[in-house]
Amino acid sequence: MKDIFFRENIFEILNYLEEGIQIIDEKGKILYFNKSVQNLDELDRDKTIGRHILEVYPSLSYDTSTLIRVMETGKPIYNAEQSFVNYKGDRITTVNTSIPIKEKGRIKGAIEISTDITNVKKLSEKIVDLQKELYKDKEKPRKNKEKARYTFVDIIGQNSSMIKLKAMALRASRTSSPVLIYGETGTGKELLVQSIHNASGRKNDHFIAQNCAALPANLLEGILFGTVKGGFTGAEDRPGLFELANGGTLFLDEINSMPLELQAKMLRVLQDGSIRRLGSTKTVDVDVRIITATNTEPDKAMEEKLIRKDLFYRLSVINLEIPPLRERIDDIPVLVEYFIDKYNEKLNTSVKDISNEALNVFNKYSWPGNVRELEHVIQGILSIEETDIIKEKHLPSQFVDFIEKSTVNKEEIQPLNKAVEELEKQIIFSGLNKTNWNITKTAELILVPRQTLQYKIKKYGLKEKK
Ligand SMILES: Nc1ncnc2c1ncn2[C@@H]1O[C@H](COP(=O)(O)OP(=O)(O)OP(=O)(O)O)[C@@H](O)[C@H]1O
Ligand SMILES: [Mg+2]
Numbered sequence: 001m002k003d004i005f006f007r008e009n010i011f012e013i014l015n016y017l018e019e020g021i022q023i024i025d026e027k028g029k030i031l032y033f034n035k036s037v038q039n040l041d042e043l044d045r046d047k048t049i050g051r052h053i054l055e056v057y058p059s060l061s062y063d064t065s066t067l068i069r070v071m072e073t074g075k076p077i078y079n080a081e082q083s084f085v086n087y088k089g090d091r092i093t094t095v096n097t098s099i100p101i102k103e104k105g106r107i108k109g110a111i112e113i114s115t116d117i118t119n120v121k122k123l124s125e126k127i128v129d130l131q132k133e134l135y136k137d138k139e140k141p142r143k144n145k146e147k148a149r150y151t152f153v154d155i156i157g158q159n160s161s162m163i164k165l166k167a168m169a170l171r172a173s174r175t176s177s178p179v180l181i182y183g184e185t186g187t188g189k190e191l192l193v194q195s196i197h198n199a200s201g202r203k204n205d206h207f208i209a210q211n212c213a214a215l216p217a218n219l220l221e222g223i224l225f226g227t228v229k230g231g232f233t234g235a236e237d238r239p240g241l242f243e244l245a246n247g248g249t250l251f252l253d254e255i256n257s258m259p260l261e262l263q264a265k266m267l268r269v270l271q272d273g274s275i276r277r278l279g280s281t282k283t284v285d286v287d288v289r290i291i292t293a294t295n296t297e298p299d300k301a302m303e304e305k306l307i308r309k310d311l312f313y314r315l316s317v318i319n320l321e322i323p324p325l326r327e328r329i330d331d332i333p334v335l336v337e338y339f340i341d342k343y344n345e346k347l348n349t350s351v352k353d354i355s356n357e358a359l360n361v362f363n364k365y366s367w368p369g370n371v372r373e374l375e376h377v378i379q380g381i382l383s384i385e386e387t388d389i390i391k392e393k394h395l396p397s398q399f400v401d402f403i404e405k406s407t408v409n410k411e412e413i414q415p416l417n418k419a420v421e422e423l424e425k426q427i428i429f430s431g432l433n434k435t436n437w438n439i440t441k442t443a444e445l446i447l448v449p450r451q452t453l454q455y456k457i458k459k460y461g462l463k464e465k466k
Contacts, residue, residue, distance in 0.1 A: 020094070020114040024067050026107055028052050040094075040116050042086045047153050055158050058166035059085040070098040071110045082114070085170055087151045089199035093118050148194035148207035148249075155191055156338045159328035165192075165320060172318045173199035178270065180255075180315045181293045183322030186372030189293045190253070192322065197249040202289055205248030208241050213257035221262055226277035242275045245288045255292040255315070256306040263308045270314045290315065325367040325374065332362050335371060339378040340390075349382045354390040361392060361402045425460045428453065437464045 011032070014021050020037035024030055030053055038045065041057075048056050053067060062068055066080050076099045083093045094114040101109045152166055172179050173196045183189045190209070197207045212220060226240030241250055252258070258266070269275050270290070274283040292315050294301060301307040325332070336359070340351050354362075367373055377396060385394045392403050414422075427446060435441035439457075443450040 018115075020116070021111065022067065022114070023101070023109060023111045024053050024071065025109040026071065028054065028068060028071065030056060031109065036116075037114070040086075040092060042088045042090075044153060052158050052163075054163055055166075056153070057084055057086075058152060058163060058170050061167070066096045066098045067110050067112050070100050070112075071107055074100050074102070074107050076100065081117075085174070085199070087153050087199060089170075089173055089201070089203065091118070092116065148197045148203075150191045150194040151198045152195040155188060155195060156335055157328065157331045158334055159323075159331045161323050162328060162331065165322065168318075169196050169320055170199060172196060172320070174201075175318075176200075176202075176289045177317040178289070178315045179291045179318040179320060180298065180312070181291065181320045181322065182298055183293070183295065184324045184368075184370055185295050186370035187322040187324060188371055189295075189322060190251075192320065193249075193251045193291050193293065196291065197251075197289075200249070200289070202248045206245050207249050207251065208245040209251040209253060210241055211253040213254040217259040217262060220258070221265070222278050224262070225265070225275050226280075228277050228280040240275065240277065242269060242286045242288055243284060246286050247288075249289045249291060252290065252292045254294065256294045256296050256301045260305070260308060263311045267308070267311045267314060270311075325370045326365075329363045332374070333359060335374055336362070336378060336390075339375050340382070343379050343382040347379075347382050350388070351382055351390060352388050355392065357392045358390050358395060361395060361399050364402050365399060421460075424456065425462070428456055428460070429462055432457075432462065432464070 011034075015035040017034060018036060020040055021032070021034045022030070022037050023032040029050055030048055032049070033041075033043065037043065043056070053065060054060060054062070057065065060068075060082075062072075064082065064084075066077050066082050070077055076097070078097050080096050080098070081093065082096050083091060085091050094116050096112050096114045098110055098112040100107050101111055152170060155162070155166060157163070157166075169179075169192055179193075179196065181189050181192060193209075194207065197203060210220075210223065215223065222238075222240070224240050224242060226243055227238050229237045269286070272283075273287070274285045276283045294307070296304075296306065298307065298312060298316065298319075302309050302312055333354075336354050340354070343349065344351055362374075369376070378390075380396060381390055381394050387394060392399075395403065428442070431442040431446045435445060439453060440450060443453045446453075448456075
């Protein structure tokens with residue numbers, strides 16, 4: 001009888017339930033979910049097991065997640081309605097019963113049973129969608145549809161500001177308001193932009209990205225707005241990116257590099273919702289969601305007259321800032337683990353972990369290239385080193401200074417008397433600090449005669465820092 005109920009069997013059975021079952025541990029990390037949850041929430045098992053529930057469900061919070069609430073209060077919740085947005089941007093409403101899992105009175109996690117009540121709504125919406133599809137403009141340029149690959153689940157990070165940022169971005173994806181993203185190079189701006197598009201109602205339409213720094217000014221203008229034949233020498237009849245992205249998202253990267261005259265034209269598009277091809281007198285209405293990114297601080301860019309103020313305010317209806325990696329070092333271990341897994345698979349290596357010393361070096365480093373730099377470092381090590389564990393000695397040259405600093409005292413051999421003096425100095429100094437520079441008390445504390453102490457303070461030139 002016992003055999004029939006061993007764990008694997010139970011988990012197998014849970015997959016046939018129509019209700020969703022989800023289990024988290026005491027830290028809020030997802031331990032298990034059954035097929036229903038997987039299908040409903042569009043979860044990728046490999047990417048979500050072991051991650052914090054709020055990281056995977058950025059539209060939920062400590063207050064609205066029934067699982068978290070149960071874990072914090074230790075009290076079950078019955079039939080509570082919960083609404084969230086999954087990574088595909090669908091709003092899901094479920095009715096949940098959540099129960100804490102306890103062991104010897106201590107809370108070890110929580111389990112939740114949820115029933116989807118979005119289905120009826122979804123079906124009716126589907127009928128409307130199908131009708132719309134029937135009457136859709138057949139000439140839509142679907143052939144060269146540009147793809148946005150990433151979704152929010154690809155953004156790794158448990159740092160609280162990253163979780164907040166993801167929640168904000170997910171909310172932003174439900175609107176068509178312009179979004180401006182600021183972040184240093186390699187912080188994941190492109191990742192975030194694509195995720196927003198893929199969670200938005202425009203996900204089945206074009207996602208077009210253009211780097212404003214990549215082209216000379218006049219070419220960029222033609223590319224964005226399109227041209228008409230004879231408009232200027234050699235020009236052809238060609239739609240611009242605004243027209244091609246119609247119905248979808250246009251991502252303008254490095255907006256701070258766009259020439260100011262072109263920025264004035266952009267402003268007009270945002271105000272009127274229409275564009276005019278170069279050399280044409282006709283205006284064309286466009287429905288494009290505009291996302292821009294800058295890797296210089298917006299305030300600075302305006303001060304230095306790289307971005308027009310009026311354009312900035314139009315573009316930054318929603319303003320998202322991705323913090324640099326050095327300001328979220330708590331994300332470094334998770335990212336390292338993620339990239340180790342990623343490149344183990346790609347390079348067919350079997351690195352297991354990183355040593356604490358190497359991780360310490362990472363924590364001290366300033367990461368000018370941010371997450372991209374970290375990814376390249378891990379990729380590089382896995383490509384050339386044959387090791388199980390990434391250690392300090394495997395780190396590339398940019399880390400040398402940080403390694404030397406932390407080991408110089410350990411490894412430099414000095415004459416014994418010098419080392420003893422150094423140690424003596426340190427002990428006296430900390431004794432003095434502890435007693436507020438009271439000589440008698442310090443002498444008692446470190447067990448030396450008062451005169452000796454006074455002599456040594458003089459000898460080492462110790463002085464109280466005010
Ligand atoms: N939070 C993250 N989780 C996983 N991968 C990330 C994350 N942030 C960045 N990356 C990875 O780092 C690399 C750089 O990211 P991305 O291209 O989005 O940066 P960026 O901010 O657009 O940089 P740039 O300003 O140089 O264009 C990519 O390979 C991306 O997959
Ligand atoms: Mg980029």
